[in-house]
Amino acid sequence: MSLLEPDEPPAVEIVNPQGTSEAVLICDHASARLPRRLGDLGLSEAQRLEHIGWDIGAAAVARRLSLAIDAPLVLTGYSRLAIDCNRPPGVPTSIPVLTGSVEVPGNRDLSEADKAARVTGLFEPYHAAIAALLDGRAAAGKASAVLAIHSFTPHLGDARPWNIGVTYGRDRRLAGCFLETLQAFWPGIVVGDNQPYAVTDSGDYAMPVYGERRGLLHVLIELRQDGVTDATGQIRWADRLAACWRQFAGDLPALALQPVS
Template structure:
């Protein structure tokens, strides 16, 4: 029996009211050059700082939302330039990590932070299971699903795939100066990371972080352990210091450097 139109309409309105993303808001994932010829496959987990309108500003000022706590400053621009130079597929996530961090398993507390560095995130305090679940369902899961789908498609076509995750880090953290120009991160598979670190050293003017300022782990990361290690893909995670990629000149310079060195590192494997 067909549902009465009034009941169906009411249920439709309820579903819309319960959604995190409004109909006029963008989806969480953008894919650039899905059919790019390069073996390199780029991801950018923290590309944007959007917050769904239903969440307001999460109780965080605009000045704070411009900081690293909300996104990886400069990473998306570098990734786009690199994608163009290599003709590489790029998958990026456009909502702020303050809404949900797409490089964390949703089961860990830092997935939806109530405190980021020294900043409290009032809109994340005391979330219900429903509120947490819809952030997972509408942002985290679509981003990971599209990443999986693109990797599956390449695998089905018999294409070589090398995963490169693009991130950025602050030059100062909790008062401590960070000297590295670039951090090269890895966990169980160090092949590409070590080849790339050697090439960075040969540049002669770079301070390279060997698993600095962060280390990849199953607890604190998602992209490399799940999309890289579990698939057996050659991979590396790159952290670029934000003051070096704060403008277009720096973003292009680092993209050009990576476009030159990544193929050389691949050739060494």
């Protein structure tokens, strides 16, 4: 039985697939929607709409950025409470039983078949779409740089001072461009260098798989949620990211030839 019913939205949304930019945008936590068959997972609507369910503001920023720089964008259609599309399947945070301090009753004691249905129904279609997009561009001789758009909570115990985080794992090349440009253009902004998180193999999926393994330039952008909760903030941050991209886009062919650092 399919996890999604025929009249439900698809597991993945692709915006502007023919975009001419070298940037390929992805949004791993774009939606708070749950598949109908999963019910509410034992959570209230208010809980599901908090950060545990999705990255607040990230999809709106990604959509405007896609339009601003004419970039293709791939977004998840369902909540990370069902399955986190930025975690390797099988790790404890892939289908979380506890997220933050919140228990997720509907994720407790799942059978292997239940877990596989979420991988097949939600995780695989999203990543198949990203892979197909990148493969198609490569076949057409079009270079790609992968930009993931996320958001983070203003507090995790202590206050988090960063307005934006520029994060990466083994390859800092594209992240360095964003860090330098953000700090030069807006010196009053607090920019996190691999804050509030660094990219890791167990805590991330897209950057290791589409960036590091394919040898593509890549970066994961984290926006503090209190700056992107409304349209004004979403527009402001999308426009800032677009301005950064335009500043160094012409340098990317040379950057791609530099050693990974």
